[in-house]
Amino acid sequence: MPWAVARAAGVDSLPVIVKIETARAQTPTGSVQPDVRNDRSPTSGWVPVSLPDFWSTRWPTFDGVVWYRVTWRQPGTDVPVALVIDYLNMAGAIYLNGTLMRRDAHLLEPLSREWNTPRYLLLPAELLHDGENTMLFRVSGMAQYQGGLGPVALGSPEAMHTRYEAAVWMRLTSQWFSLAVSVTLSCFFLSMWLMRRTEVLYGWFAAMLLAWSAVQVNQTATGTWPLSSTDGWEVANTIALLAYSALYTIFILRLCGRRWPRYERALWCAVALASGVLLAAPHARIEKVRDVLFVAQALHYFATSLIFLVFACRRGNTEHRILAACVAIFVVAGYHDLLTFLGVLHDNLYFTGLTVQILMICMALVLGHRHMMNLKRIEAFNEDLARTVEATQRELTQTLYRQHQLEVAHARLNERMSFAHNLHDGLGSALVGSIIALERTPQAIPPRRFLSILKELRDDLRLIIDSTTGEQHGEMRLADLIASQRHRFTRLFETQGAECKWWLSGLEQYALPSARSLDVMRILQEALTNAFKHSHASRIEVEIHANDGLMLIVRDNGEGFVDRGNSCLGTGMSSMRARAYRLGASLDISSTPGATVITLAVPITCTEALAL
Structure with a gap:
């Protein structure tokens, strides 16, 4: 049935579509396929249709070109006319009274995909006829992809442009x-x-x-x-x-x-x-x-x-x-x-x-x-975490404060113990040696010797004070520190009638820090004091060698301390082991009747070596 465009009431100048027809492209003589390159419309085979139309309902397996012909009656050519096509599937060309108006880029495979594109054409007055006019649509498509032509509308440019804009918004x-x-x-x-x-x-x-x-x-x-x-x-x-x-x-x-x-x-x-x-x-x-x-x-x-x-x-x-x-x-x-x-x-x-x-x-x-x-x-978790961290920081601060107090107390106790050890190993050793000498041979000590003993006690007390207060005593080399001890103990053993031999080598090449020098000297002092007090030895030998490390050996031929129980393993021996531990040294003590050997091996770093 013919399909007409809605018109404004009382207006007779609008075009009226009188018929819509379709036909497949003509098949050349001797061929079974239509000529898709032919731009001429068929001369026969036209059948009436209504739009929109999908030719698959009429030609289910046809792929190629199908022509649509819209005929309308135009009452005069002085009124402008516009055309709107909602879509054609897949690509096509438009002819007005035999004149090409618009053509898509690809009418052959691969086809232009213009199936969803509305078209607006303002029809030129010089191409319109007073009476019947024909619009031809060459559509290239495939039946299985809904090839065909969508709704076509003719009317005033204003109305058609409004329709075109609505279609463009909806489809594109x-x-x-x-x-x-x-x-x-x-x-x-x-x-x-x-x-x-x-x-x-x-x-x-x-x-x-x-x-x-x-x-x-x-x-x-x-x-x-x-x-x-x-x-x-x-x-x-x-x-x-x-x-x-x-x-x-x-x-x-x-x-x-x-x-x-x-x-x-x-x-x-x-x-x-x-x-x-x-x-x-x-x-x-x-x-x-x-x-x-x-x-x-x-x-x-x-x-x-x-x-x-x-x-x-x-x-x-x-x-x-x-x-x-x-x-x-x-x-x-x-x-x-x-x-x-x-x-x-x-x-x-x-x-x-x-x-x-x-x-x-x-x-x-x-x-x-x-x-x-x-x-x-996450923010709530971060807030909780911040509060937890803050509380933990407070607890940690309190814990660190308590730990600091304990460390201070511990440091004070260590200072007291160190002071006690220094008194025992230094001043105590000197006092013991002097007392024993006075007790055993008081008549053999001249008056000037008493002044010498007092000066030795004064020097030892000064050494204890310097080491306790942290003052440096490094201006004297280890050899100089040991020399004073050698002089003192040699004279003490001579008062007892004991022979004391010393072998020193390589000490001039090293300058130990004052604290380490003091520890070495105190270990030597304690070992000689124990030999003087307890061993009753007649011969004492002291060897001190410095090469890759410091080696100190004290031997005596006294009674030893095997049968003396733990009387000689008191404060003095504990002090020796503590000092050896601070030095990072190894301390070996072996004792049998007639032979006691104390060996100290001290590692020396490169920075402590002083080349002459």
Whole structure:
């Protein structure tokens, strides 16, 4: 039946469409295929149609060129007339009364993908006829991809331009906006996932958006690049749709806190298998395979959405319920697009590209809300941690203060013990030696010797005071310190009638710090004092050698201390071992009747060596 454009009441100057016809391109003589390169319209075979029209209902397997002819009656040529076409599928050319008005870039394979592009033409008055006019549409397409012509409208330029703008917004602008939203959100959440790999929900959401962006490109692309054919483009778009459906399912599972490993593996195996079948399908089978896969993924998508709606109503939180409302809107739009794809509806409009913006933005807001809640929990944790650290710092300060007090007390005790040891090893040793000499041979000591003893005691007391107060005594070398001890003990042993022999070598090459020199001297002093007091020896030998280290050996032929119990292992022996430990030296004491040997081995660092 003829199809007419709505007109303003009482206005008779508007064009009136009287008939719409279609015919396949003519087949050259001797050929079974139509000549797709022929720009001339058929001379026969025209049949009346109504728009929109998909020629697959009339020629189910025809791929090539189909012509549409719109005839209208134009009452005069003085009134401007405009033409609007909602779409033609896949590419085409437009002729006004035999004159080419517009032509798409590629009318042969690979075809221009102008199937979703509205067209607006202001018809030149010089090409119009008073009476009947003819508009021819050369459409190149394929039956399996809904080849045909959409609604055509003729009228005033103002009215047609308004209609054209509405069609452009619905078919292109909104799709571009949806694609921009999808790509932006996918890049944003992909960046968040790359920075925090533990937030797997962000990764799945970004992957889902990228897959949907690949699907959405089909609404805006005007060519098949980077693919080489319409079949390749449709196959790739279907695979992207399968991947989106699988990613959507996994995202919903993760959003609900679920993991179904076996189901997920089976889902990806199904996507891979379906993609392989689609890639291997010949041209004649692509439509059926694609329709089956499209319906299967749509049913799976609807099932996932319905299960999520049930979960959100029964067990979900506020976020789940808000997202469920957006999913419900998208399911309704998806159901409409499924019917459009299957040819049940003939409006050739797909609303998922519009409603997906609401769904994606809602999902992004849910993820953003979760991110903000996580940040709040982190901030609360940081505040608790700060309070805990502050309390721990106070406790640690108190503990360190108590430890400091203990260390101070311990240091004071060590100082007292060190002072006691120095008194015992130094002044005490000198006093003991002098007392024993006075007791045994008082008549053999001349009066001047008493003054000498007092000076020795004074010098030893000064040495103790210097070492205790931390003053340096390093101006005297170890050889000088030992020389005073050698002189003193040699005279003490002589008063007893004992022989004291000394062998010294290499001492001039070393200058030990005062504390280490004092420890070495005190060990030597204690060893000689013990020999003088307890051994009753007639011969004492002292060897001190300095080479790679300091070696000190004291021998006597006295009674030893095997049969004397622990009387000689008192303060003096403990002091010797403590001093050897501070020096990092080894102290060996061996004693038998008639032979006692005390050996001290002190390691010397390079900085303590003083080359002459």
